[in-house]
Every structure is written in structure tokens, then in C-alpha cells.
Amino acid sequence: MKIPEIFEEKKKAGKPVFSLEVFPPKRKKNMNSIYTAVEKLAVTEPDFISVTYGAGGNIADNSTCEIAANIKKRYGIETVAHLTCINSTREDVKVMIERFRDSDIENVMALRGDIVPGEDIKREFSHANELAIEIQRKCSDDLEILGACYPEGHYESPSREADIQNLKYKIGAGVRVLITQLFFDNRCFYGFTDNLRDAGITVPVSAGIMPIVKASQIEKTVQLSGASLPHRFTEMIARYEHDSEGLYKAGIEYAVRQCRELIENGAEGIHIYTMNDPQVAINVWEGIRDLL
Numbered sequence: 001m002k003i004p005e006i007f008e009e010k011k012k013a014g015k016p017v018f019s020l021e022v023f024p025p026k027r028k029k030n031m032n033s034i035y036t037a038v039e040k041l042a043v044t045e046p047d048f049i050s051v052t053y054g055a056g057g058n059i060a061d062n063s064t065c066e067i068a069a070n071i072k073k074r075y076g077i078e079t080v081a082h083l084t085c086i087n088s089t090r091e092d093v094k095v096m097i098e099r100f101r102d103s104d105i106e107n108v109m110a111l112r113g114d115i116v117p118g119e120d121i122k123r124e125f126s127h128a129n130e131l132a133i134e135i136q137r138k139c140s141d142d143l144e145i146l147g148a149c150y151p152e153g154h155y156e157s158p159s160r161e162a163d164i165q166n167l168k169y170k171i172g173a174g175v176r177v178l179i180t181q182l183f184f185d186n187r188c189f190y191g192f193t194d195n196l197r198d199a200g201i202t203v204p205v206s207a208g209i210m211p212i213v214k215a216s217q218i219e220k221t222v223q224l225s226g227a228s229l230p231h232r233f234t235e236m237i238a239r240y241e242h243d244s245e246g247l248y249k250a251g252i253e254y255a256v257r258q259c260r261e262l263i264e265n266g267a268e269g270i271h272i273y274t275m276n277d278p279q280v281a282i283n284v285w286e287g288i289r290d291l292l
């Protein structure tokens with residue numbers, strides 16, 4: 001099923017779309033671990049699961065396509081396959097989207113990918129909107145396109161206004177659903193979605209939520225994300241930084257509270273960054289399932 005149709009159906013029912021994100025295991029030999037995780041995640045009855053794509057854009061690695069196709073085939077859960085373009089040639093993109101289509105994947109998230117300083121890039125694509133145009137051109141009837149957005153602005157953008165103007169190119173190129181970068185302060189999401197509507201962007205926007213449950217995530221995710229940290233969040237970190245059980249519980253509670261407030265304030269979708277830890281996503285889902 002196409003993701004925009006899921007949003008339409010849920011909107012009619014007055015419910016948010018609930019989705020999850022997983023990533024391919026680093027080592028091929030651990031491939032089964034992702035299916036074990038998805039099998040557990042299935043209890044949450046997600047509207048879809050999205051599968052990230054390696055930043056390197058290596059088409060020899062077919063993991064994203066394989067996992068997305070299997071999630072649909074084995075578990076009957078709708079999927080979105082991510083695809084980056086900064087390190088891909090037009091030919092690479094053609095091959096990947098043909099593989100998606102041949103694997104019955106109906107939804108793709110068109111991304112640029114991060115530019116790693118010092119790393120050689122292919123330069124055939126500069127931005128996600130160009131990838132979206134390419135997907136549209138090759139298989140507009142078969143593939144629905146999603147895109148990424150940044151409630152606090154993308155780190156390369158000179159301003160949030162410029163970022164929103166650039167998002168318009170994505171929408172113009174056929175992106176029909178947006179999923180946000182993680183954030184910890186819901187006010188950022190509300191301000192951002194208001195600005196989108198003011199700019200005439202009306203596609204559904206799903207809120208990307210990452211539960212922070214381990215001290216190792218504080219440096220890796222929290223500090224690198226550049227997301228602003230509300231007082232309640234920094235207080236939680238300070239209190240439980242050296243108490244792993246306490247942090248786990250408080251991190252879940254924080255994410256549940258964030259999701260509940262977002263849903264109560266009309267968010268059209270909640271997208272959980274699972275970090276391939278099914279229990280964390282299940283715990284959050286248990287705290288919001290009455291609203292789904």
C-alpha cells in the first residue's frame with residue numbers, strides 16, 4: 001500500500017500513523033537479527049517500517065531492498081526503502097529503483113545522504129529533490145516518494161526559512177510525505193509544522209522520535225544531533241547518567257510523554273527510531289497504544 005493512502009485513511013479515522021525505522025545490520029552474517037527484531041516489533045502493528053540505506057551508496061549492498069521486501073512478504077507489514085544519492089551515479093539509482101520495483105516495494109524515501117568531509121562524492125546528484133525527480137521519471141506509477149525534514153533546520157542551512165524554501169523543491173519533485181529528524185522539544189515540531197503550512201506545504205509530516213535509554217546514546221546521538229534540549233530532558237540526563245536502569249525507564253517515559261503530547265496536539269504521524277532494539281519501541285508503543 002502507498003504511504004500517502006495510509007495517512008489519508010488514518011486521518012479519516014482520526015488516528016495518527018504509527019511507524020518504525022530499522023537499519024540493516026553492519027555485518028551480512030547478522031542479517032537474521034533484523035528479522036528477529038521485526039518479528040518482535042510486529043506486536044505493535046505498525047502502519048509501516050522503514051529501512052535505512054547505507055550512507056556510502058554502495059549498490060553492491062542490497063540489504064535495504066532485501067530487508068524491506070522481506071518485511072512485507074514475511075510479516076505483511078508495509079515498508080519504505082530509503083535511498084541516498086550523493087554517492088550514486090544515475091545508473092546506480094536506476095538499478096536500485098528497478099530492484100525496489102521488482103521486489104514489490106511501493107514506497108521509497110528519497111535522501112541526499114550526508115557529505116563526509118574528505119570523502120569523494122560522485123556529483124551526479126546534489127540534493128534529494130533531484131533524486132525524487134529521477135524516481136518520478138523512472139517509475140512514478142509504482143513508487144511513492146517520502147522525504148526527510150528538519151524541525152530545527154538542516155545543519156547546512158543558513159536559516160530555517162531557507163530550509164523550508166528548499167523543502168518546497170522536494171514537494172515539487174513528488175515527495176508526498178515528510179518524516180522529521182529526531183527532536184526532544186515538541187515546541188520545535190509545532191513551530192516547524194506551522195511554518196510549513198504558512199509556506200503552503202500541506203503534505204503529512206510524521207514526527208521522528210528517538211527514545212534515549214542508554215548513556216552511550218547521550219554523546220553519540222544527543223550531542224551529534226544538534227537537537228535543542230529542553231530543561232526536562234537535561235535534568236533527566238543529569239539525574240540518570242550513571243544509573244542505567246533509571247535512565248532506561250526515564251528515557252521511555254520521556255519518549256511516551258513526547259508522543260502522547262504530539263498526538264494530542266494533532267501530529268499526523270509518530271515515527272520511532274528503534275535503533276534495532278525492539279523492546280524499546282514496544283515499551284513506547286505500550287505507553288501510547290490507547291491513542292493509536
Ligand code: FAD
Pocket residue numbers: 051052053054055056082083084110111112113114115126127128129147148149154155156157162163164166167169170179180181182208
Ligand atoms: P536535502 O533535501 O538535499 O537537503 C540537504 C541540504 O541542502 C539542506 O540544508 C537543504 O536546505 C539544502 N537543499 C535541499 N534542496 C536544495 C536545493 N535544491 N538547492 C539548494 N539547497 C538545497 N542518511 C542516510 O545515509 N541513510 C538513510 O537511510 C537516512 N535516512 C534518514 C531518514 C530521515 C527521516 C532523516 C531526517 C534523515 C535521514 N538520513 C539518512 C540523513 C540524511 O541523509 C542527512 O540528513 C543529509 O544531510 C540530508 O539529506 P536530505 O535528504 O534531507 O537532503
